[in-house]
Amino acid sequence: MSATHFQLDPQGRLLHFLTIEGLTRRHLTDILDTAESLHGVAERRVKKLPTLHGKTVVNLFFEASTRTRTTFELAAKRLSADVLTLNIATSSAVKGETLLDTLRNIEAMQCDMFVVRHEQSGAAEFIARHVKPHIAVLNAGDGRHAHPTQAMLDVFTIRRHKPDFSRLQVAIVGDILHSRVARSLIHALNILGAGEIRVVGPRTLLPAQVETLGARVFYDPAQGLRDVDVVVMLRLQKERMEGALLPSEQEFFQRYGLTEERLALAKPDVLVMHPGPINRGVEIDSRVADGPRSVILEQVTNGIAVRMAIMSITLGNHARPAGETP
Amino acid sequence: MHILIEGGRVIDPAHQFDAITDLFVAVGRIAGLGYPPAGFKAERVIDARGRIVCPGLIDLCARLREPGQEHKATIATEARAAAAGGITTLVCPPDTDPVIDEPAVVELIRRRAKAAGHARVLTLGALTHRLRGERLAEMAALKDAGCVGVGDGGHPIANTRVLRRALEYAATFDLTVFLTPLDPELGSGLAHEGQVATRMGLSGIPAAAETGIIARDLELVRDLGVRVHFGRLSSARSVELVARAQAEGLPVTADVAVHHLHLSENDLAGFDSRCHVRPPLRGPRDRDALRAGLASDVLGMLCSDHRPHEPDAKQAPFGDTEPGISGLDTLLALSLRLVRDGVLPLPALIERLTWGPAHILGLDRGHLGIGAPADVCVFDPDADWLVTADTLRSRGQNSPFIGWHLQGRVTHTLLEGRVVYEV
Numbered sequence: 001m002s003a004t005h006f007q008l009d010p011q012g013r014l015l016h017f018l019t020i021e022g023l024t025r026r027h028l029t030d031i032l033d034t035a036e037s038l039h040g041v042a043e044r045r046v047k048k049l050p051t052l053h054g055k056t057v058v059n060l061f062f063e064a065s066t067r068t069r070t071t072f073e074l075a076a077k078r079l080s081a082d083v084l085t086l087n088i089a090t091s092s093a094v095k096g097e098t099l100l101d102t103l104r105n106i107e108a109m110q111c112d113m114f115v116v117r118h119e120q121s122g123a124a125e126f127i128a129r130h131v132k133p134h135i136a137v138l139n140a141g142d143g144r145h146a147h148p149t150q151a152m153l154d155v156f157t158i159r160r161h162k163p164d165f166s167r168l169q170v171a172i173v174g175d176i177l178h179s180r181v182a183r184s185l186i187h188a189l190n191i192l193g194a195g196e197i198r199v200v201g202p203r204t205l206l207p208a209q210v211e212t213l214g215a216r217v218f219y220d221p222a223q224g225l226r227d228v229d230v231v232v233m234l235r236l237q238k239e240r241m242e243g244a245l246l247p248s249e250q251e252f253f254q255r256y257g258l259t260e261e262r263l264a265l266a267k268p269d270v271l272v273m274h275p276g277p278i279n280r281g282v283e284i285d286s287r288v289a290d291g292p293r294s295v296i297l298e299q300v301t302n303g304i305a306v307r308m309a310i311m312s313i314t315l316g317n318h319a320r321p322a323g324e325t326p
Numbered sequence: 327m328h329i330l331i332e333g334g335r336v337i338d339p340a341h342q343f344d345a346i347t348d349l350f351v352a353v354g355r356i357a358g359l360g361y362p363p364a365g366f367k368a369e370r371v372i373d374a375r376g377r378i379v380c381p382g383l384i385d386l387c388a389r390l391r392e393p394g395q396e397h398k399a400t401i402a403t404e405a406r407a408a409a410a411g412g413i414t415t416l417v418c419p420p421d422t423d424p425v426i427d428e429p430a431v432v433e434l435i436r437r438r439a440k441a442a443g444h445a446r447v448l449t450l451g452a453l454t455h456r457l458r459g460e461r462l463a464e465m466a467a468l469k470d471a472g473c474v475g476v477g478d479g480g481h482p483i484a485n486t487r488v489l490r491r492a493l494e495y496a497a498t499f500d501l502t503v504f505l506t507p508l509d510p511e512l513g514s515g516l517a518h519e520g521q522v523a524t525r526m527g528l529s530g531i532p533a534a535a536e537t538g539i540i541a542r543d544l545e546l547v548r549d550l551g552v553r554v555h556f557g558r559l560s561s562a563r564s565v566e567l568v569a570r571a572q573a574e575g576l577p578v579t580a581d582v583a584v585h586h587l588h589l590s591e592n593d594l595a596g597f598d599s600r601c602h603v604r605p606p607l608r609g610p611r612d613r614d615a616l617r618a619g620l621a622s623d624v625l626g627m628l629c630s631d632h633r634p635h636e637p638d639a640k641q642a643p644f645g646d647t648e649p650g651i652s653g654l655d656t657l658l659a660l661s662l663r664l665v666r667d668g669v670l671p672l673p674a675l676i677e678r679l680t681w682g683p684a685h686i687l688g689l690d691r692g693h694l695g696i697g698a699p700a701d702v703c704v705f706d707p708d709a710d711w712l713v714t715a716d717t718l719r720s721r722g723q724n725s726p727f728i729g730w731h732l733q734g735r736v737t738h739t740l741l742e743g744r745v746v747y748e749v
Contacts, residue, residue: 004594021525099642104533120643121527122597130641145527184529207524208532 006125013317016128017310019146022189028191032156034301034309041078042304051312052081055112059085060102060127061140062118067276067300068140068150072115075307081113099123100130107132114138121145136314138307139151144178150275151184153306155192157299158230161271162326165192171266172215172223173200174234174283177207177245181275182234190214190286200224201256204245221256225265232273233258233283238268249282258284263293271295327743328352328367332670334374334704335411338381339677341686351700355741359694370745372738376396378672382690382701382739386581387557388632388654390416393434394423399634399721401435401685405444407654409720409747412736413630415691416445417683420452420506421479427452427463429471434567436472444746446689446701450477450504453492459483462492466499474687475555477504480604482539484510490546497552501685506557507539507564508605508699516645518560518608522591528644531606533561540564544571547578554578558631559735560605562615569624578684580624582616583631584660585651587669589613590727599640599647600726603631620678621670627682628675630657634722653723655713659732662707666733670706686705700743709735 007016014027041047057076060071069085076083088102106114113136116124121143141147157258162168165201168187176182176199189197190213197215199206218224219299240246263270272284272294280286289296331349336359338344343359350358357363372534385408391399401461408416420426426435432449439447451468455461457479466475476496482505483489496503512535517523518531541557544567547554559565559580566578585603589612595603601607619625621719633650639649661679665672684692691701713730739747 098638099646100638108664120645125597125645128645142643143527144529180527183525187745208519208530209521210523212521213525 006128009239012021012269014314015317017148017314018124018128018137018139018190019183020148020151022263023191025193026189028152028155028188029235031152031306031309031313032159034313035152035156035194035305038308039302041304041308042301049078052076052079052315055081055315056110056279057081057083057113057115057311058106058111059083059115060088060106060117062088062123063141064089065174067138068117070131070185071300071303072140072214072307075304075311079308084247099126101111101129103130103215107135108290110316111135113311116139117141119143134318138310138314144180144183144239146184147180148184149180149303149307149310151188152310153303154185154232154273154275156306157273157295157302158271160302161295162229165189165194166249167195168230169196169198169228169230170194170199170230171200172232173221173224173258175205175236175240176201176206176210178236178237179234183213185232186213186215198228200245205240221262221267225262227313228266228270230271230273231258231266235275235277236279236283253282257282258288260285260287260291273299276300327369327560328664329370329372329740329743330368331372331374331379331702333605334377334379336694337673337676338694339673340681341695343694349571349591349694349702351702351740351743352569354460354700356694356696356698356700357371358696362505372603372704377554377704377706379702379704381694382675382703382741383412383658383679384415384417384683384687384689384692384705385413385421385632385657386417386627386683387583387653388416389421389650390418390629390665391420392438392632393431394399395537398636398639401438403721404632404634404654405439405442405447405722408472409444409739409741410652410719410736412658412705412739413654414445414701414703414741415448415689416738417448417450417474417687418480419477420450421481424644425452425457425479426450426468426473427455427457429467431473432468433734440512445741448474450475450479452476453478453503454483454488455494457481459485459488462495465496469499469501473726474689475502477503478506480506482506482508482510484623487541490550492542493546493550493552493554497550502553502555504555504557505537505543507543508537509535512538513605515605517594518606520589520591520609522594533563533608533612536561537563537567540567544576547571551577553577556636558586558591558605559616559619559624559625559739560586560608560612562612564613565624569619569622572624578628581627581629582620582625583653584628584657585631585726586652587617587620587664588611588660593726597644598726599642599644600651600724602644602647604649615711617648617669621674626678627663627686628678629683632720634720635724637723640724650724652718652720652724652725654720655718656727656732658705658726659711659734660727660733663732680733700740702738702740703736704738705734705736707734709733713736
């Protein structure tokens with residue numbers, strides 16, 4: 001059974017949120033609409049809803065993260081859940097405890113939801129397959145495979161500015177090969193019927209047969225960015241130089257970095273996005289990152305509402321006995 | 327002990343023999359076919375009517391995990407599983423711990439196998455000291471100690487100068503060299519480079535990681551005329567390269583693992599770590615080309631590439647698991663499935679499992695000629711069985727074939743005239 005179906009109950013409702021692949025437009029619009037209704041909570045004086053009161057959410061981070069971890073924490077707290085964050089990269093995993101041992105121990109603490117980040121592709125699904133059935137698992141990034149909540153907050157941000165996806169042209173630029181964000185975003189945009197999805201980068205940073213995911217391939221940003229409505233820049237890790245994937249950060253910036261000149265190729269009302277954390281002067285010029293077309297900080301804010309939506313939907317489906325319709 | 331194996335369809339590919347008849351075994355050897363030798367008095371009769379009688383299977387690559395990884399399996403547990411699978415000879419690659427690069431390790435394995443008694447265990451010696459690809463191993467001493475060949479033990483030699491010298495040195499002592507072609511750098515990923523790996527976010531192993539090394543090695547064979555055997559090919563282009571070299575008359579042979587003939591990259595769905603193998607499962611077209619290569623005899627041998635694991639080794643996210651499938655229990659039945667799929671006729675299939683490997687190992691086994699050691703497998707080709715963890719006798723339960731319905735079950739296995747397994 002694939003992850004695609006594994007995360008759904010027999011009625012097709014989300015029990016876990018592991019990958020965008022295989023979900024329907026209805027799944028995504030439900031999340032986006034719920035997130036929209038939750039978006040106002042942050043502006044209130046009391047920023048809390050009782051939805052997950054009495055529930056315990058555990059953030060299991062086997063890989064370092066600041067932004068994703070904190071927005072998940074805030075999302076859970078705003079839904080009145082109790083939140084525990086474990087940075088396992090620095091604790092038990094190094095003592096030789098297996099992942100399953102770690103899980104069993106945390107499970108014994110009577111939790112309702114695991115938010116998982118792990119360096120291995122498929123880790124979130126592995127965990128979902130091994131936890132007790134009442135626990136919902138949210139994927140906060142597994143290897144190069146998927147980062148579905150990031151993709152949802154990206155499409156949420158786009159939709160708030162450009163609600164008609166049918167003619168939308170989106171360019172995703174940079175290190176597609178190692179990017180779980182790119183994979184999940186390509187799936188989400190395709191499911192929502194985006195007009196054209198482009199991936200732009202040198203061949204060393206494009207996975208084999210990437211076009212089979214449903215994206216057009218461009219090596220040249222002058223073509224790839226032309227007339228696009230959205231540019232998503234991906235973070236470039238410094239390790240890529242050691243793996244002989246790129247000669248230098250400078251050359252990458254010169255050829256692919258998002259500068260004002262390059263951005264001028266896109267539509268005048270283009271949105272500039274980045275999953276963060278950004279490397280100024282490597283994949284993006286500061287003037288663009290901080291410029292009028294940038295919605296990078298909006299993405300961060302939106303991430304909270306989107307994660308609140310996904311948490312309440314998945315835990316809601318767990319609470320409801322099978323067969324009962326909402 | 328005199329044993330009569332009565333009324334079975336006796337298939338002996340080495341002698342192109344295929345008929346329903348009786349097989350007579352006396353004092354550990356094949357004593358007669360069709361009619362008994364003088365003075366034969368059956369002390370035991372095995373009813374083989376409706377069954378196939380063939381030479382005991384010879385598995386060219388089976389890791390028994392001893393010495394060094396006894397938490398995964400032992401020679402005793404795996405030899406027992408082999409006997410139940412109709413396998414009478416197991417060839418153990420040199421990547422044990424310690425490595426088979428000195429006679430003492432060969433001796434240790436021989437003693438353990440003898441004590442276990444269920445199957446013959448042969449060893450390949452290491453080409454280089456500790457399999458590090460730097461200094462030559464003492465191949466002459468390894469041969470004297472009983473190694474049937476030398477190999478890279480799954481650690482291909484990156485340094486071409488060292489490889490060339492190792493090949494020359496091995497050829498000096500008439501040793502066949504067993505190579506596993508996979509570029510250590512280009513082949514360091516987790517799955518076949520292509521659509522599936524891209525979608526799943528698994529690092530890719532391009533076919534060129536295999537073909538590049540085969541092409542290099544073939545050039546050395548062309549220069550030196552040494553005998554080389556390529557183990558576990560996985561890609562269509564590899565089959566082409568080997569076919570071309572054989573057509574030129576180069577002394578090269580190759581085998582394929584049976585799981586590569588039944589699975590493809592598509593079986594990784596759901597990050598199924600039981601399908602994590604090296605070399606990786608490639609596309610359906612590669613699988614079909616490997617099947618065609620087996621049929622055309624470019625791939626002259628079929629093996630299990632048996633790698634038993636303890637459960638923990640597979641209970642982790644895909645990239646954190648150890649590669650390999652536990653294959654002894656399913657080798658015969660999965661091979662028979664190829665006959666049902668129309669890949670090749672039964673006698674040709676049996677040849678790939680018996681005389682084919684015996685021939686490149688230089689063994690007087692894998693056939694049923696009068697006077698040959700009586701290694702015999704009797705199986706019911708139509709017996710249905712469902713593969714479950716309980717049906718696997720190997721200590722390694724890591725099989726992606728659990729849940730498959732297979733046909734063909736061994737009823738008797740004879741090792742040098744001794745019944746080492748019966749239902």
